[in-house]
Amino acid sequence: MFPTKFDRYVEVFGGGGWVLFGRPPDQKGMEVYNDFNSNLANLFYCVKNRTWALLRELGFLPLNSRDEFTVIRDFIDKKEFDDSYLKAELELAEHNLPPPEFEEIKAIMLENAEVTDIKRAAAFFKLIRYSYGSGCTSYGCQPFDVRKCFAAIWQASRRLANTVVENKDFEALIRQYDRDGAFFYCDPPYYETEGHYAVVFRKEDHARLRDALVASRGRWMVSYNDCEFIRELYDGYFITAVTRINNLAQRYDGGCEFPEVIITNYDPKESKNAEPRQMYLFDFDGEDEIEYEIAEPTGSESEET
Incomplete structure (x- = not known):
C-alpha cells in the first residue's frame, strides 16, 4: 500500500x-x-553508532530477575544512583581507605556512576525484553537471556547504517x-x-x-x-x-x-x-x-x- x-x-x-x-x-x-521517547531514540542511536560498546554493556550481569528488573526500571526513571547516594559512598570510602587506595576506588566509582548513553541504552533494552508485553512496567516472569539478541543487534546496526535517527x-x-x-x-x-x-x-x-x-x-x-x-x-x-x-x-x-x-x-x-x-x-x-x-x-x- x-x-x-x-x-x-x-x-x-x-x-x-x-x-x-x-x-x-x-x-x-x-x-x-x-x-x-528519548530512551528509545537513544537505543536506536547506540545500536547504529555504538554497537560493540552496547553489546559489551548488555553482556554484563544478564541476570533477568525481578530485583534486576526493578533496579533497571528505577534507573530509567532516575530514582536510583543519584548524587546523594554517590556522595555517601565516597565519604565512607575516604574514611576507611588510605589515600592511594581511596583515589583508585574513587576513580572507579565515578566512572561506574556516570550515566552514559550506552548504559542508558542497555538498561532500556533489558527493561523492554524483561517486561510483560514489552510494556516496561511489570516484570514478565519469563526466562530470557539478552545475549541471544546479539546477532540481531549486529544486523540491525548494519540496517540502520544510512538511517537518520531523530528525537x-x-x-x-x-x-x-x-x-x-x-x-x-x-x-x-x-x-x-x-x-x-x-x-x-x-x-x-x-x-x-x-x-x-x-x-x-x-x-x-x-x-x-x-x-x-x-x-x-x-x-x-x-x-x-x-x-x-x-x-x-x-x-x-x-x-x-x-x-x-x-x-x-x-x-x-x-x-x-x-x-x-x-x-x-x-x-x-x-x-x-x-x-x-x-x-x-x-x-x-x-x-x-
Missing part, C-alpha cells in the same frame, strides 16, 4: 521499527527514524523533512489507548497530527484503531479497513483479531495497479477490434489442410 515512488521515507512514530526493518534499505533515497515532536519532524518526494508513515498512539504509552498523547495531538499531515507537501500513510472519532477526523481521505492478530490476547483468546484502518492521501492501490500483469492469449479490453485474416489454400494444398 506504499506509494510507487518517493525519495524520502520518514517513520514519524518509529517505535520498534518493524516497518523500517521490514522494507529493504533505500539505496538512493533518504530514511529517517524518529521517536519522541523530535511529530509536528516539528514533519515540517523539517517535508518535500514533494517525501513519504511519511505514522503509527501514532491509538485513540483512547494513550495510557499504555510512556509519552503523553492527548486528544488534541490526534487533531494536531492530522493538521500537520494535511499541510504537508509529501504523501503520507497513518495506521490507527478503527473507531468513529478517527474516521471522522480523516473524512475525505482514503480509509482502508484491515485486521491484525492481537498479540497480547493470544494467551487467552487464540486467533483474536484487532480492527484497524490504514489512511492515506493517495490511492493505496496505485502500487498494485502499477505491477506488471500477465497477459493471456484471449486478453483484450473489449473495445479494440481484432481482425483475423484467413488465407485461402493454394492449389498444391489439400482441402483438408
